[in-house]
Amino acid sequence: MSEERILLAHGSGGKLSHDLVEQLFLKHFDNPVLLQLEDSAVVDIPPAGASTLGPVALQPRIAFSTDSYVISPLVFPGGDIGKLAVCGTVNDIAMSGARPLWLSAGFIIEEGLLLDDLEQIVASMAATAAGAGVQIVTGDTKVVDRGSADKLFINTAGVGTVPPGVAISGDRAQPGDTILLSGTIGDHGMTIMTQREGLQFASPLESDCAPLNGLVADLLDALPPGSLRSLRDPTRGGLATALNELATRARAGIEIDETSLPVREAVRAACELLGLDPLFVANEGKLVAIVAPEAADLALATLRAHRYGQESTIIGRVVETHPGRVVLQTSLGARRIVDMLVGEQLPRIC
Amino acid sequence: MKYVDEFRDPALARKLLSRIEGRSRRPIRLMEFCGGHTHAIMRYGLRSLLPPTVDLRSGPGCPVCVTANADLDRAIALSQVPDLILTTFGDMIRVPGSRESLQDAKAGGADVRLVYSTLDALQIARKNPARPVVFLGVGFETTAPTIAAAILQAQAEGLENFSVLSLHKLTPPATRAILDSGEIALDGIIGPGHVTTIIGADAWEFLPSEYGIPVAVAGFEPLDILRAVADLVDMIEDKEPAVSNSYARSVSQQGNPTAMEVMGRAFEGSPADWRGMGIVPASGLAIRSELEQFDADCLYDVDPGPTKEHRGCRCGDVLRGTVTPPECPLFAKACTPVRPIGPCMVSAEGACAAYYQFGQDVPS
Secondary structure, eight states: OOOOOOOOGSSSSSSHHHHHHIIIHHHHHHHHHHHHHOOSSEEEEOOTSSOOOOOOOOOOOEEEEEEEEOOOOSSTTEEEHHHHHHHHHHHHHTTTTTTTEEEEEEEEEETTOOHHHHHHHHHHHHHHHHHHHEEEEEEEEEOOOSSSSSSSEEEEEEEEOTTOOOOOOOOOTTTTTTTEESSSSSSSHHHHHHHHHTTTOOOOOOOOOOOHHHHHHHHHHHHHHTTTEEOOOOOTTTTHHHHHHHHHHHEEEEEEEEOOOOOHHHHHHHHHTOOOGGGOOOOSOOOOOOOOGGGGHHHHHHHSSSSTOOTTEEEEEEEESTTTTEEOOOOSSOEEOOOOSSSSSSOOOO | OHHHHHHGGGHHHHHHHHHHHHHHOSSSEEEEHHHHHHHHHHHTHHHHHHTTTEEEEEEEEEEEHHHHHHHHHHHHHHHTTTOEEEEGGGGGGGGOSSSSHHHHHHTTTTTEEOOOSSSHHHHHHHTTTTOOEEEEOOOTTTHEEEEEEHHHHHHHOOOTTTEEEEEBOOOOHHHHHHHHTTTOSSSEEEEHHHHHHHHHHHGGIIIIIIOOOEEEEEEESHHHHHHHEEEHHHHHHTOOOEEEEEEETOOOOSSOOOHHHHHHHEEEEEEETTTTEEEEEEEEEEGGGGGGGGGHHHOOOOOOOOOOOOTOOOHHHHHSSSGHHHHHTTTTTBSSSSSOOGGGEEEEEEEEHHHHHSSSSSOO
C-alpha cells in the first residue's frame, strides 16, 4: 500500500499537477478528447438519434471547460472570486478559439458567510458575465459546516461554439512561428501574495483578472485563416509553465528573450523581495498567442488595439531545435532552459 | 525597481567580463559561499560567460541544506506533539528527513504553518494562547538577529506559549572547516553578502591572513558577482590576498552592531551539526540558558527516531564543494525538484536546485 498523500503542490499547476493528471486522472478518464489536454475540450455534437460520437459535418463544434476557484482572500485589488470564476472559464473556452456563450455556477459556502459578502460576489459575477457577453444559465448551492470549506468556493463550467474553420490548439504551432504575449506578467499572483496575511506591505499591485474572449475574437477576425495556431492563458504555473506545455504539445522548441518580457515595476519589486521569478507567477488576464510569422505584425497591432492587450509584445519564436524545451536568452546574453514550475510558489491564488 | 537594473546592465557586464578575461592567466577555483550566489550565477548564465580559467564551486551557504537529518527529524517529531503549531520558513517544509518531510507530516495532520517572518510566528502565538507555538529557527547570521528579536519580544510580552528550536549556524567557522579539511583546493572565496552585512567585512580577515586566500564580499545581482570575480582574479594574479568589499552599498567593515548585540542577548555559541561536515565546534547558536523557557529543545522531550541518510545522495559533498551537483549519481534522475531526495534539490538556495532549474545543457 502506498502511503503517498495529496500535497498542496499537487494543486500548484506545475509539475506535480501534471503528474497527477497524467498518472491518475488520465488512467481512469482516458479518452481522445481529454487526451488533448487543452484548456477546454472541443467536441462535435452528434445529431439527434445518432448512435456514435463521430465528427459530423455542418454541426457546430462545442468547446466545454470547467474550473474551480478557492482563492483567499475572496476580494482583492482588481477583482474578487466571482469575477475570477467567470473570467477563468471564459478564458479557458476562448483559448480554443471558441465564442463562450453559457456558464454554470456552483457555490460551496461555509456556514456563517455574510449574506452581503455573498451578494457582492454574485453581483460581481453578473457584471463580469455581462461584460464578457456570456450568460450564467444554471447553478447549484451547497452549504457545508463551519471549517469544512474556507468561506466560499465557486465552480464554473462553460460552453462555447467554435466558429467554422477555426482550429486552434497547442499542436498546431510550427517552427518559425512567432510568440506573442498580451501584456505584463505576474500581476495576479503577486497581488494575491501581497494581500495574504503576513505580507501586508502597501503596494500599487492590481490583479489583471479580465475576460479575454474579445481579444481572441479580434485576433480571429483580423488574421488570415489558419495563421493563429495556438493560444494559452498562463494562469497557475505562470508563463514558464504555459510555454513548456505549448512546446510539448507542438513537439517543437521555444526560444524567448528575457529583455522582451514585460513586468510591472511593482511586480518586479515584490518578486525580488520574496525571491520569486515572475516567469512562474500566475496571470488571470493574459494570453500567449502563437501565430504564423507573416501574421505577427498584424497580430501585435490587433492585440495592442484592444483594452486588454495594450502592452502586448513579441516574446520569442518556435524553433526546430530542442523539441519540448523552452530556452531563454538572459539579459546578459547567456542562454538557459526554462522549466515548468516545480513545487509551489503561491498557495491558493485562483 | 530601477535600482536593480543598474546591477544587470549588459554593457557593464561585458566590461567586467573582458577585464576578467584580460587578467585571468592561471586556472583558479573560487567558491561562492552562498546558495543565493549560486542561483544568480546559474540564472544569468554567468558560468558560460566567464573564461574557462575560472571555475566556480558552490559552497555550504544554504541554511536549509546544511541542516542535518537528525535536527530535521527532531523538528518533524516536534510537529507531532498534540496541539503544537510548528511555524517555519517555506523551504524547510519540503526537505526529506530520515523518513518523511514536514510537508508529509502536515498532510498527515500536523499543524505546520509557513511564515515569512518571525513576527508572523509571534502573531500566531498571540492568537492561539492555549496552544504551544514553535518556530523552527534555521538560518545564518542574516536571520538569527530577527529570531533573537522575536525571543526577546516574547519575553517582554510574557508570551509563554512561544518557543524556538534553534538550528542557527555561523558562516566563518564553516568556511574554516572546509579549508582545514584540505579536501578541496580553493584560490578565493566569494563572500556572503547578506551575512557580511551583519557580521562586517572584517570578520573575513582571517582568510587572507591565516589561509592566504582572498575573499570578495558580493551582492546578489550579476554585476555584483562579476565584480567580485574580477577582484578575486586581480588579487590572485597579483598574489595580494585581501578582503575586498564589492557590496559596499550594504556591507560595512564592522557590520551591524545592533543586530549583533540583539543576537548576543538571545544566543550563545554552541557546536552545530552540519550536513556533510558533522559537528563543527562553535559554529551554532543555542538559546541562552536564562531564556530556556523559549527554547523548544529544553521544553519538549521528543524522540526523533534513528537518523538515516539516503544512500547515494551527495548533498554533503556538494555543500563542501568537493563535487558539483551533476556529479551526484542521483542528480536529475532519482532526485528532482518534484521528488527531491536531498535538501540541495529542494531549497531555493540549494545548489542542486539551481543547477537543475537553470543549468541544464542548452541544446544548440
